Amino acid sequence: MALDKDVFAGGVAVVTGAGSGIGAGLARRAGALGMTVVVTDINEAAAAETVAAIKAAGGKAEAEKVDVSIPEELDRLAELVFARHGEVRLLINNAGIETVGYTWEVPTARWEAALNINLHGVIHGVRAFVPRIIASGQEAWIGNLSSVGAFGQMPAQTAYIVTKHAVQAFSECLYLEMELKKLPIHVSAIIPGMMRTNIFNAEGGEGEPANASGHRRAMFEMMRDYGMDLDEGCRLFLEQMAENRFWVHSQPEMSEQALGSRIRFMQEQTPPVMPDIARQIAAD
Ligand SMILES: NC(=O)c1ccc[n+]([C@@H]2O[C@H](COP(=O)([O-])OP(=O)(O)OC[C@H]3O[C@@H](n4cnc5c(N)ncnc54)[C@H](O)[C@@H]3O)[C@@H](O)[C@H]2O)c1
Known part of the structure; x- marks a missing residue:
């Protein structure tokens, strides 16, 4: 049996932001590996679509509406999943939004959304689930969505880049906490290069300054034309997580x-x- 199937089949997976893109791809892959997948998203209809796709392929899945920017919603989710299933083998803190615009032009609400979804959503996913995973005594895998953006700079995407540097640092420290406490919980930083998703769609730009739309469109077109196939990337992610790797890449180069x-x-x-x-982009 392939290692990923060996490790994950029969377990419960929880994926945030699984109504679209990488979250949906990871949820479908977890379903194909024989996991029961708790598909969560702020967009209930999108989560239901992912569940339908998993079931149509012969897998097991259920949808939950969860806004990761609200810590109490992650507490409620963890409580519900453990009450229903008694364990979580795979937790993917994936939900994230892009934010385009110069630092001083991005409105407060959009800054808060970026920090609350991309960073606090990951932190509170871990805070809500880890005590229950420890209490269950089971081995578990946690993947946090970092990015190649976690290692660089990108003007006019500052809000996003800040959150990805932080998620990377958070994941590194969390890995060491598991080691110090000798817990059987494997932590991975999932680092997509560029994968074809909806993250730069025009609708995602609500609340951004009006002059951000050209930058957003250029990134959307680049992702559409050069982005990696989602299913292939998500297959690679779970394969590397099953090998207990900390660094998990879609495009290692x-x-x-x-x-x-x-x-x-x-x-x-x-x-x-x-x-x-x-x-x-600036020249366009
Ligand atoms: N696509 C890439 O190339 C790429 C590269 C690096 C990192 N990432 C990261 O991957 C993750 C997924 O991005 P994607 O590209 O699949 O984007 P996407 O826009 O296709 O999907 C994001 C999903 O998150 C959901 N979401 C948004 N706000 C939410 C909230 N408050 N609570 C719960 N769900 C919420 C959306 O409804 C959507 O279904 C993000 O963390 C992103 O930063 C993506």
């Missing part, structure tokens, strides 16, 4: 490039280096 630039930037202590894509 993109990660290596981003990490190499980061290392050089820090060793040489140059000023921040403008990404080519930022120059291109």
